[in-house]
Amino acid sequence: TSPNANIQKMLKEGTEVTISCSHDDSNLNVMLWYQQKEDNHSLTLIGYGYANIPQNYEGQFEKQFELTREDSLRGALIVRSAKPSDSAVYFCAATHCASGYEAHFGEGTRLTVLEYNVTAPTVKILPPSSKECKKKKKTLVCVASGFYPDHVSVFWQIDGVDVTDGVATDNNAVRKNESYSITSRLRVLAEDWRSPDRTFTCTVTFFNGTGYEPHSDSVHGTAGKSI
């Protein structure tokens, strides 16, 4: 019964956006909408309501946002003229009544109202530092930089197979001027790194507003060279 919504949206300032929400349990007659800003991870209630009657708004959201409710299973949040300050993750939730019952949350829709041109990342793997040479494990660092906005995810592969063990990716991309960067680290056994036929690939999946673009870099293990 988890409500679902689209996941990522990107739009120009001043345009209109509709974030829709649906679920499949007609007992959950109240739909609530929340905003989560990046700098403050708490959820702020935008408003809520029942089907076929006017929706209720929290004060600061009444002018900017409109909530619609087609029926008990479907609803939408509409931003008529989006501003950069509306960039946030929006969640819908469905529950039995306005308070006191468990709410079922959707996955959330990540909305960015663009301030600059959309730019894809440059991806580069930095090989292990020589300072690590005596250790049993080596750390490869993947740096993605120069991208805007920050709708990215990072994954690693060894010889084309996804790896998650030993992977640590920054929780958030860091903004500097008009672009973002993010790093991810992969720790591998030194013997794997020394194997010249191993290929290590870091792929950054960038959402460009319409689709997902993979941007990768690969390095080969070094054949027993002690670097």
Ligand SMILES: *[C@@H]1O[C@H](CO)[C@@H](O)[C@H](O)[C@H]1NC(C)=O
């Ligand atoms: C965005 O990504 C999609 C999917 O990879 C691609 O087809 C499309 O051309 C890209 N759009 C732009 C503007 O680069």
